[in-house]
Amino acid sequence: MTQKQPSARIRRSPDQVRAAVHQAVIDLLSEPEGEDLNIPAIAQRAGVNHTSVYRRWGSLDALLADTVTTRLERDSPLNDTGTLRGDLLAWAEASAAGIRTPEGRALVRAVVLSMPNSAQAQSERAQHFQRRMRSIEQIRERATARGENPPPLDQILDHLVAPFYIRAIFGIDPPADGYPALLVDRLLSHRSEAGPA
Amino acid sequence: MTQKQPSARIRRSPDQVRAAVHQAVIDLLSEPEGEDLNIPAIAQRAGVNHTSVYRRWGSLDALLADTVTTRLERDSPLNDTGTLRGDLLAWAEASAAGIRTPEGRALVRAVVLSMPNSAQAQSERAQHFQRRMRSIEQIRERATARGENPPPLDQILDHLVAPFYIRAIFGIDPPADGYPALLVDRLLSHRSEAGPA
């Protein structure tokens, strides 16, 4: 009769499932095989029933956004170095190190992929962006609190953040060791040129 | 008996189909509704049988890449202004104008989306990138031919191209009118600082 032996049914706790699914997303994005990312594939990779994924996250976008947010918060301690330049440099060093690994590039890719194309989403979009820039904002706030005069967000975005994103997207390694310092130097030297209003 | 009246079956030439499908891709990407892009939807929008799309392009990635390449080549005349600064400025102005429209942002988004994750694709990836940077390379070559000393590709990428991409991705409008000139100025002023080897 081979009873169904229901005890064989292994089940993991919600937290374990969450972690396994997040890891599966990163794994699949990092993988050489460029199969397209979808929920069934992620679930299988994570060893989780796909219905669990559908019920918890609902859509691939939501899952990607959650994965990105969780990972970035986990991996970006963002400790205070005492100066604006130090903080920016630390951020850049971490980013440079990050996009050298397939996993790190995958994360950036995920950020882009999870960006809602939709545009009724103008607000959702902005919120998404805000969250992504939170660490930069914090650096600016700390600098201001110290009495330093940080460059506007736009400039940091253009000259520090953008170069890392574009490299991650196109799969280009950052040029050399001094790269982060170079970017920070340029950013800060600019600021003095372009006077505030 | 209402014969099938086979003459009612309208058919377009391959070129017409190609153009209609490209336009449908752009239309759907620009549209406020953020429904996800897929081949059946594109085919329907283009008024083309979906099997035609499958047979001609095979995958959504390939279709996106083809669309992007065709459009960019069509819309980027890249005329010679006589100076390096002028050419760079023209490029930047065109880019700034481009990403102000939903269609333009959609195009950039398509570039990113069509970027092969795949990586057997390391070569394919590089080729994709090369094609995207072709206009920049041409600007550099012309400058060199004139006896000017253009900044290395890396720097142009970081300080001129990257800012436009990141803005398109996150849906941020370029700040102000003088923006392109500002970016070009910064790029060129840098070049003198960082001496050549």
Added chain:
DNA sequence: CACCAGAAGCAAATATCTGTGCTTACGATG
């Protein structure tokens, strides 16, 4: 003008993704 290669359209089959109702395990609470 007849013929032929190439490609578009149609229909139907197959594969894959997405969602639902239900059962069952886990962990918290009293």
Added chain:
DNA sequence: CATCGTAAGCACAGATATTTGCTTCTGGTG
């Protein structure tokens, strides 16, 4: 230690996407 809410797993159903075999039109060639 009994109870209960939450969420995971299973089976199955519905919706979509992808592929295939075939027919029919188009445009070029001799």
